[in-house]
Amino acid sequence: MTAITVDTLRDTCLPIYIGGEYMASAGAPIDSYDPATGEVWCQVPDCTDAEVDAAVKAANAAMNNPAWRDMTQSQRGLLMLKLADLLDAHVERLAEVETKDNGKLLREMRALSQALPVALRYFAGMADKIEGTTIPVNKPDMLNFTVREPLGVVAVIIPWNSPLYMMMRALAPCLACGNAVVVKPSEHASAGAVAFAGLMKEAGFPDGVFNVVTGLGHTAGNALISHTGVNKIDFTGGPATGKVIAKGAAEQLTPAALELGGKSPHVVCDDADLDAAANGVVAGIFAAAGQTCVAGSRCFIQESVYDEVVAKIIAKARAINIGDPGRDDVQLGPLALWSQVEKVEDFTQSALGEGATLAFGGGRPKGLGDGWFVEPTIFTDVTNDMRIAREEIFGPVLAILKFRDEDDLLEMANDSDFALASGIWTQNMNRALRFMRRIEAGMVWINTYRSPSVMSPSGGHKDSGYGKHNGFAAIEEFSRIKTVVIDYSGAQQDAFVMRVNK
Incomplete structure (x- = not known):
């Protein structure tokens, strides 16, 4: 054949x-x-x-x-x-x-x-x-x-x-x-x-x-x-x-x-390895152009390290090479559907209208012809009631939220219609295990993200x-x-x- x-x-x-x-x-x-x-x-x-x-x-x-x-x-x-x-x-x-x-x-x-x-x-x-x-x-x-x-x-x-x-x-x-x-x-x-x-x-x-x-x-x-x-x-x-x-x-x-699908919370605590965490956050949302059901599209950063981690994430996003998906040096390809490009653009305008700050991206890259490319996009000053924090986008769009302590974090993280995946970066295993117990998600990754295995059950609940x-x-x-x-x-x-x- x-x-x-x-x-x-x-x-x-x-x-x-x-x-x-x-x-x-x-x-x-x-x-x-x-x-x-x-x-x-x-x-x-x-x-x-x-x-x-x-x-x-x-x-x-x-x-x-x-x-x-x-x-x-x-x-x-x-x-x-x-x-x-x-x-x-x-x-x-x-x-x-x-x-x-x-x-x-x-x-x-x-x-x-x-x-x-x-x-x-x-x-x-x-x-x-x-x-x-x-x-x-x-x-x-x-x-x-x-x-x-x-x-x-x-x-x-x-x-x-x-x-x-x-x-x-x-x-x-x-x-x-x-x-x-x-x-x-x-x-x-x-x-x-x-x-x-x-x-x-x-x-x-x-x-x-x-x-x-x-x-x-x-x-x-x-x-x-x-x-x-x-x-x-x-x-x-x-x-x-x-x-x-x-x-x-x-x-x-x-x-x-x-x-x-999901709207998965990806958490960075103040005691985390911040460079590793920032890299994990970028990989969790911009890998596969955000077109994955477990995308860490809601990033929660503890307030004491918020500015530092945001700066690291933006620096890594700025270095992303966008282009032909067949090239090994490219890190971000096009979206699979033109309707997804339009969806990202609609969410970008919605987020701006609701008061979020466009910290990076938000448009379509130049010089790539008629392909369905969008820039890696990062919003800060996001609140949990905004569309960008509640609805699945399925694109390279990151909503960053600030939290004070564990109770504050879990109240926001669990306030979602979705419960598929989650991740937390911390060197305190007591904190990580408390998060694991209380987070509403079918999968929890600790100090890693988007790391599936055929040997490990996957799936969620809620929507x-x-x-x-x-x-x-x-x-x-x-x-x-x-x-x-x-x-x-x-x-x-x-x-x-x-x-x-x-």
């Missing part, structure tokens, strides 16, 4: 992948833009209801195919290891496709592509260690135990910021558990998932275990989440869309896992959604428990009395 590359996709309409085969879609084409130039580079089909139905049916057929259904856990793990080895050889190709599609730095997309086989190997090792339990039920001659089973067909709906990385968080544990998957990538960045699909075939996965349909949320996406053949929905994206998906899932009684990725928590997310009860006493049960514990 010929590998799909940037060159083979250029000026074409992407295929879709159903039942182990690439095929042309009958859906209307959607223009897909290169954010670095602002120009159309390929097209994405808006799949028809019939094509989504075919993908779900192919996945269900795979679940009933003995080649997948009866494969042992160890065999599944070995197949995943084979896929991981194939991915090692295609890291650069997949990274280039994703950078062209969403404008993120090639070196970041390369690192994320290198993380794909890592995730596969981790969950491949877990595949034959998914165990049930034996339960003492206080009933003589009764054996009670549980087994974990696959859910069936999982719909994985992924965003445009890190498509393959976000996809693999669900795909790897799904494969380990024995599920089949239908992926619906964002219409703004579908090429990576399409390019990846052929590797599933090459690795030897049975047809239908992995499928890709593309298109808009209200067409292809809606057809997928409302399909009665889907047993679980995994969605990563914005809260508004997440609520629509949750409502649709509820109508079908389909369980869902939703990761919906950041529910459900977990990574670690054994992901196995629990993508499998279900079946309880088995065996009476080996040989005695007849009273037909009219339930055998309860006594």
Whole structure:
């Protein structure tokens, strides 16, 4: 099978992948833009209801195919290891496709592509260690135990910021558990998932275990989440869309896992290593151009070191090299969507109107053509009631707030609709652990930031959604428990009395 590359996709309409085969879609084409130039580079089909139905049916057929259904856990793990080895050889190709599609730095997309086989190997090792339990039920001659089973067909709906990385968080544990998957990538960045699909075939996965349909949320996406053949929905994206998906899932009684973004507090205390903290703050918001759900977009600095830390952050922001995401010396690429540029501009005006001080940036850099670039932007004198402190921007915009003490900090930090990630810089571990206990967030980083691991569960609550990725928590997310009860006493049960514990 010929590998799909940037060159083979250029000026074409992407295929879709159903039942182990690439095929042309009958859906209307959607223009897909290169954010670095602002120009159309390929097209994405808006799949028809019939094509989504075919993908779900192919996945269900795979679940009933003995080649997948009866494969042992160890065999599944070995197949995943084979896929991981194939991915090692295609890291650069997949990274280039994703950078062209969403404008993120090639070196970041390369690192994320290198993380794909890592995730596969981790969950491949877990595949034959998914165990049930034996339960003492206080009933003589009764054996009670549980087994974990696959859910069936999982719909994985992924965003445009890190498509393959976000996809693999669900795909790897799904494969380990024995599920089949239908992926619906964002219409703004579908090429990576399409390019990846052929590797599933090459690795030897049975047809239908992995499928890709593309298109808009209200067409292809809606057809997928409302399909009665889907047993679980995994969605990563914005809260508004997440609520629509949750409502649709509820109508079908389909369980869902939703990761919906954040407005994460990133704290610098007066006893921190201030240079390390300033570097962490910059990395937490300007890496990936702020287009990450865990972006440390609210920076809380203790008042005694406020001016010093702000100056360090601005100095580091001023040194950021903005430009072509394919160059290794560039640190900030374009935003993935023109609408995100407009959103950043709207938030900038809103912040100025509410009385925040524009300390750095706030505009579009010169000399970069028609690409969707914005400057790293820093606001000081921010209060917690401003839009810029409350709403997710998903861009390189930092809101800096001042705090007095721990109680003051936690009152402001927890006054948010989101609860995904958080971070604190301090050399006082007592203070760090108090913060860890009291902060409302699914993840807490101490003296580091944006440091995920496939071994460590991630996810949030409040408007950041529910459900977990990574670690054994992901196995629990993508499998279900079946309880088995065996009476080996040989005695007849009273037909009219339930055998309860006594």
